[in-house]
Amino acid sequence: MGEKSKAEKHISRREVEHVAWLARIELSEEEKKLYTQQFNQILAYFSKLAELDTEEVPPELHVVSLVNVYRDDKVEKPLSRGEALKNAPKKREEYFEAPKIL
C-alpha cells in the first residue's frame, strides 16, 4: 500500500486530480475529496472482475457481426455555414472562436 491510506486503496487523491486533468475537468477541493472516497468504493466493486479467468476469452463487442459496411459515395447536401455556426457560443465572422493556444 505504501503511502496510501486504507481509504485510498485503489486511487489516491493525487491520482484523481491527475485523471481529472487528463479528462480536462477542473475539480473543486470538495469534489476532489468526495470523488476520491466514492471512486475507491466503486473501484473496489469493479475489482470483482479480477476473480474471473478471461485468458482464453476474446474481446468481442457486437452481438451480430457486421464486416465492412459500405454505402455509395454520393455527395449529399451538407449543412450550410450558417447552420453549422448557429450553435457556437463564440464566433467571429465566419469562424468559430477558440481560446488561445499559445
Place this chain on the structure above:
Amino acid sequence: MVKALAGLFELPAWEAARHIRGGELLAEEYVSCFLERMEKLDGRVKAYITVVREEALKQARLVDEKVKAGARLGRLAGVPVAVKDNICTSGIRTTCASRMLENFVPPYDATVVERLKAEDAVILGKTNMDEFAMGTSTETSYFGPTKNPWNLERVPGGSSGGSAAAVAAGMAPLSLGSDTGGSIRCPASFCGVVGLKPTYGLVSRYGLIAYANSLEQIGPIAFNTRDCSLLLSVIAGRDLRDSTTLSVEAGSYDGALGGDLKGFKVGLVKELMGEGTHPAVVEALQRFAGKLEELGAWIGKVSLPILEYALPAYYIIAMSEASSNLARYDGIRYGFRAEGEGLDWSREFSVTRSLGFGSEVKRRIILGTYALSAGYYDRFFLKAVKVATMIRRSLTESFKKFSLLLAPTMPLPPFRLGEKISDPLALYMCDIDTVPVNLAGVPAISVPCGFHEGLPLGAQLIAPPLGEGRLLKAAEAYEKAAPEMFKRPPLG
C-alpha cells in the same frame, strides 16, 4: 364518431391513428387532449423539458387537411409522440438535460424522428431524463427531477423517466426513450407502462447523442403492447447513416401478435432474482410466470452464474465510452462555454466542462478516463469487454433451450426521491437486472406485472437477437389475460 370522450387520451394510439385516417377523429382534437392533460398535470410530474404546443397543433391540422383532401396517411397519422431529450429534433432544442446543451438546437432530425414524421406522427415535445442518460432515477437532470405519476414523492426511474411518466400520466400516447443499461425498461417498470429495448443494430442511432455507443438503442414506450409494437415497427430497420444497423428491412411486428403461448419455453433466471430482490417483486414475478403458464408456456429455471459480473463490466464499458464520447464538449462548436478572459486552451476547456457537466457525468467521465488509461486498460476496460463476451455466450447457450428468459425489470419498487442519489454505488446496484441485456446486445421488454403499496412493478422478458416479435407476442398475450395490471395512476 369518436369524440367528446372524457377519456380520449386513453384511446390506444393504433386505434386513434385508424380513426384519424378514416376522418372519424380530428388529429387536432386528439393532440389537444394531450396538451390539455399536460397543462393540468405536468406542473406536478415535470415529464417535459420542452413542449412545442403551437407546432404540434399546426402539424395536427396539416394531417386533418390531408385527410380531407383524400391523401393516404401514415401509420401514425395524427398521433403525438414525446421524444427523449437526447434525440435530435431539427429546430427543437435538444438538451440531454444538461447545462452543457441547454441552448443546443440541432440543425437536423435523428433518423427515428424522420421516420415518425414520414408516418405523419406529431412531435409533442422533449422529455426529461438523467443528464446525458446517466442515471436510474431522472434525478440528475439539470432541469430538476421528474416525479413518478403514481406517487409524486417517488422517482419515475431513469434515465428515460420523462418519457415513461408522460405515457403513464396520459400526457402522450407514445414516447421514445433510449436504453444503455436499462434506461427504457427501468422507468417503464417504475411507471407501470410497456418499454422495449431493441436488438443492438435494429434501430438507427443517427441523431442520438452518444453516451455509450456499443450498448445503446432507441426504443418505444407505450401504454399497451400493440402501441409499443406499432412504434417499434415505424422506427426499426437499416439506416445507411448508422453503419452498425443490421440489414433488416422495416416491416410490421403486428403479425407476431395474437394467439396463446403454446410452445414457448420460458426460463426464470436465478441470478436475477437474488437475495437483494424485494419480496414483493419476487411474488409479482411468480404470479406473472403463472399467468404465462396458463397461456400455454412452459416455465423452467435457468442459472447463469456469469451474470454476477455483469454490473461491474457494464459500468466499466459505459464509463469508458462516455469519457471518449463526451470529450467533444469543448464549448467551441456548440454547447456551454465558460466566460474566461485570457485563459489558455486547457484551462478554458477544463472550466467549461467543470461548470457545464453535473456531478454524475463528471464522475463517469473521470472514472472512464481512468479505466482506459495506461496501466489500467487491461485490468478494467479489456477485462470488462471479455466478460461481456462471456455473458453474451452464456445467454446464447441458454437460448438453445429457452425461447425467452424471465427476470424482474427492477429488483425493487420505485424508491423515494433523494433516497439514493448521494450514494452512486447504491444507485448503480439498481441496474443489476437490466444491464446483462445491453452487454449481450439482445432485445428485452418490461411489462407491468403488479403493484406494491400502490406502486407499479415490472416483469422483464428477454429474447435472442431479433426476437422482438416473440417479446411482443408474449407481452400482448399477458396483457389480454391480466388487463388489471395496465392501469392509469390516480392523478386526477
